[in-house]
Amino acid sequence: MNLALKEMKRNKGRFIIIGSIVFLISFLTLIISGLANGLSQDNAALIKNLPNGQFYMTEKADGTFTMSQIPQHLQDEVLEQQKDAVALSIQMGFVNDTEELQHGVAFVTSTASNLFPSIQQGEVMLDESLQEKGIKIGDRLVNNQLNGELIVKGFVQEQKYSHAPVAFISQQDYQEMYRSNAMQLIFIANPEVQAIDELQAFSAKALLESIPSYKAEQLSLNLIVGFLIVISGMLFAIFFYMMNVQKIGLYGILKAIGLKTMKLFQLIWIQMLVITAIALILAAGLSQVFALLAPGGMPFHLSLMTTLQFAGIFLVIGFIGATLSGLQIKQIEPLQAIQRGDG
Template identity: 65%
Template sequence: MNIAWKEMKKNKAKFLILGSIIFLVSFLTFIISGLANGLSQDNAALIKDMPAGQFYLNDEAKQTYNLSKIESDLQEQIVEENPGAAAFSVQMGFVNDAEDKQHSVAFVTSTESDAFESVQEGEIILDSSLQDEGIAVGDVLTNNQFSGEFIVKGFVDKKKYSHAPVAYINMNNYQEIYRVMEMQAIFIPGKDAPSFSGLESFSNKSFLNAIPSYSAEQMSLNMIIWFLVVISGMLFAIFFYMMNVQKIGLYGILKAIGMKTIALFRMIWMQMMVITIVALALSVGLSQLFNVLAPAGMPFHLTIDTVMMLSAVFLVVGFIGATISGFQIKKIEPLQAIQQGEM
C-alpha cells in the first residue's frame, strides 16, 4: 500500500485529473437524480403519497388512466364491499380568481375516503403552491364550465398531479364541469385486494406508469443517470489501463522480487478507492448544499438514501473498471517486462 500511496504523490497531476473528472460526473449525476426525484414528486405526488394498496382501471383503457371509466354499478358494489375503498377521478382544468386570472389545476374528486380530502358542494381545497399566486382562504374562484362558484376552504401541502397543483372539489361539481358520471379509477387500501372482472389492478408503483408522460419523463432522466455511471466506470478502466501500460517494467521487477499479482491488484484498488471517496465526498457535500439552496419553485428533491445508493454504485463501478484494467497484469512475465526497459 505504501507503493500505491507513493505513486499517487509522485503523479499528482494524473490522479488529480481523474479525480476531477469523477467529481464532475458524480456531481452531475446527483443533480440529475435530484431533478428526477423532484419532477417525480411534481408529476405524481397525489398518487405517491397515498397509502399502499391496489388501483383499478377499466381493462379496455389499455393501462392508460385518462381512457378509463368505471361503470357506476360496479363502482358502488366495490366501494360498499371493501372498507376504505374509494372511486376517484383526476382531470386537468383551470380556475379563475377575482381578477379573472387563470390558474391551471388538476381537479380531483372522490367518494368518501381518508385518502382524499372531503369537500362540500361549492367548496375547493387547493395545493399550497397556489398561495404563492395570491390565492387565500375565503377567496371565490370560478370555472367557465361551472355554473356556480368555488369558495377556497383550505390548502394541502405538496399535492401535485401532472406538474399542476391539485384542486379537490365535490363529485357533483366535477360531474357538472366534465359532463361525465363515471369515475376513472378505484383505490382499495391494503396488500390483499381482490380482483374484479373487467378491471385491471395496479400497485402504487405500477399505477404511476398509467399517468401520461410520467414513465417517459422518468425513463429519460434515469437513462442519463445510468449512462453517467457507466462513463465513470469506463474512465477508471481507461485511466488505469494507460497507467499499467506505462508501468509494465515496474510490475515485472515487483513480480521478480516475489510480489504476487493480487498485491498489485490491491494497489490499483486502493488508488481507485482514494480517488472515488474524495470525489464523492465533495460531490455529495455540494449536491446537499444545492438541495438546501435550490429555489423554492425548482422541482429538486435529493434524499440521503438516493445519495448513498448512487455512491455505492459509483464505488462498485469504479472497482469493476479498475479490475478490468488490471487483467493485463496477470499476463506480465517478469523477464520480458524488464527487457522492455519500461520503469
C-alpha cells in the same frame, strides 16, 4: 496501503485529473437524478404519495384511466367489500382567482377516505404551490363550468398531477363541472392484486407509465444517468490501464521480490477507493447545496437515500473498471517486464 498512497502523492497531478473527471460526472449524475425525481414528483405526486396498493379501471378503457367510467353498482359493491378502498376521478381544468387570474389545476374528487381531504360542496383544497401565487384561505374561486363559487378551505403539501397543482373538490361540484356521475378509478390500499369482474388492475408504477408525459420524461433522464455511470466505469478502466502500461517494469520488479499479484490489485483498489470517495463526498455536498439554492420553480428532489445509492453504484463501477484494467498484471512475467521497462 502505504505504497498506494505514496504513488498517489508522487503522481498527484494524474490522480487529481481523474478525480476531477469522476467528481464532475458524479455531480452531473446527481443533479440529473435530482431533476428526474423532482419532475416525477411534479408530474405524479398525487399517485406516488398514496400507500402501496392497486388501481382499478374498466377493461374498456384499455389502460387509459381518463376513458374509464366505473358503473355505480360496481363501485358500491367494491367499496362495500373492501373497507380500505376509495373511488376517485382526475380531470384537468382551471380556476380564476379574485383578481381574475387563471390558474391551471388538476381537479380531484373522491369518496370518503382518510387518503384524501374531506371536502364539502362549494369548497376546495389546493396544493400549496398556489399559495405562492397569492391565493389565500377564504378566497373565492370560479370556474366557467360551475354555477357557484369554490371557497378555499386550505392547502395541502406536494399534491401535483401532470405538472399542475391539485384542487380537491366535492363529488357534487365535480359532477356539475364534468357532467358525469361515474368515477374513473378505484384504489385499494393492498399490494396484492385482487380480481374484480369488469375491472383491470394496475400497480402505481404501471398507472404512471400509462401517462405519456411521465414515461417520456423519466425514460430520457434515466438514459442520461445510465450513460454517465457507464462512462465513469470506462474512465476508470482506461485511466488505470494506461497507468499499468507505464508501470509494467515496476510491477515486474515487485513480483520478482515476492509481491503477490493480489497485493498489486489491492494497490489499484485502494487508489480507486480514495479517488472515488473524495470525488463522491464533494459531489454529494455540492449537490445538496444546489438543492438549497435552486430556484423555487425548479422541480428538484434529491434525497439522502438516492445519494447513497448512487455513491454505492459509482464505487461498484469504479471497482469493476479498475479490476478489468488490472487483469494484465496477472500476465506479467517479472524478467520480461524488467527488460521491457529497461528498454
